[in-house]
């Protein structure tokens with residue numbers, strides 16, 4: 487089969503990681519990198535382009551028009567550009583690997599989905615999620631009832647970000663950018679993978695029980711301690727259509743960080759999956775650990791898209807339909823919270839970062855771990871800076887925002 491060739495839009499920021507991986511895989515004969523596009527090439531990207539004779543464009547539409555023999559486009563640009571760039575690429579006849587989150591709003595994602603259906607092209611989304619080894623292990627444990635009836639799925643992200651992180655790009659920490667929603671908060675960007683993975687695991691567990699699981703209702707509390715528009719500390723509870731309850735916690739304001747992890751609790755045991763693709767199972771007083779790593783995420787995503795294009799893989803690891811559940815839930819979380827609430831300065835210190843520290847919320851590690859153990863929101867735990875919010879129904883939710891104060 488002919489080697490498939492790629493186009494990359496966005497070579498700075500995370501695009502640098504794509505660029506490096508694409509040239510590495512080109513050297514291995516896995517794919518070819520035909521051309522890249524960026525408004526302004528970094529020194530690093532300009533060096534690679536010059537050294538390897540890769541064509542470069544300043545306007546992605548010129549690249550789509552000039553590179554008709556390429557097969558797929560990787561979109562790695564600020565979130566507000568995802569929908570227009572992805573739709574243009576699909577309409578120009580390319581398959582797409584779209585960076586997460588797929589779009590800022592549910593209507594953006596639905597517009598891309600409509601273009602996927604109209605053009606018949608594939609659109610994969612680069613969410614990190616449990617490896618196929620981990621998914622089949624966890625699905626098998628659930629279908630055999632090894633940990634009993636599933637009581638809930640919980641996700642925990644204790645992260646830290648410097649103030650430089652929020653200054654690295656103009657849309658960082660913003661709700662709006664250039665007049666468009668961007669919704670760049672903790673759960674919509676750095677911890678989006680964790681929330682997506684929880685929804686994916688809910689789907690796998692439901693399938694193991696012969697059911698389906700769609701996000702039905704979300705109740706979320708969104709806070710910030712850093713001087714940003716969006717959230718840096720969030721708790722949310724999601725009710726799935728099959729009755730499974732998800733509880734998700736993230737902060738970018740921790741001093742003690744941990745590997746992000748998901749815990750599935752059953753009546754007869756529990757299991758955990760973490761970002762290193764390790765699965766641990768507790769059952770009948772025993773503990774079993776499984777190494778489920780399958781190699782680098784980008785290589786896996788490129789290979790899966792190429793194999794799907796070639797008809798070798800039956801389906802995408804992360805399809806846009808599957809990623810839509812993430813955006814539905816994320817938009818619903820903003821609606822539930824109505825607005826981002828500030829953590830009063832009396833609870834905020836500087837983090838431990840040596841250079842340009844970000845905000846640290848006093849005792850946030852313990853606060854989050856206790857809420858995680860109880861499956862409760864911060865206000866339900868009596869956290870002094872927390873304020874309750876109401877549930878938001880996701881059925882029939884097609885246009886964001888409704889009650890979230892986005893344009894104030």
Ligand SMILES: NC(=O)c1ccc[n+]([C@@H]2O[C@H](COP(=O)([O-])OP(=O)(O)OC[C@H]3O[C@@H](n4cnc5c(N)ncnc54)[C@H](O)[C@@H]3O)[C@@H](O)[C@H]2O)c1
Pocket residue numbers: 495496497498499500501523524525526544545546562563564565567585586587612614654655656675
């Ligand atoms: N999968 C992951 O682990 C991961 C990690 C970080 C970021 N991301 C995602 O990658 C995407 C980009 O994030 P980032 O932090 O790298 O952003 P960034 O703003 O740092 O970089 C974006 C790049 O796109 C370029 N660009 C912007 N507008 C453009 C346009 N109109 N045409 C061509 N190029 C344009 C910029 O010049 C820059 O090089 C986002 O969707 C983000 O969520 C994913």
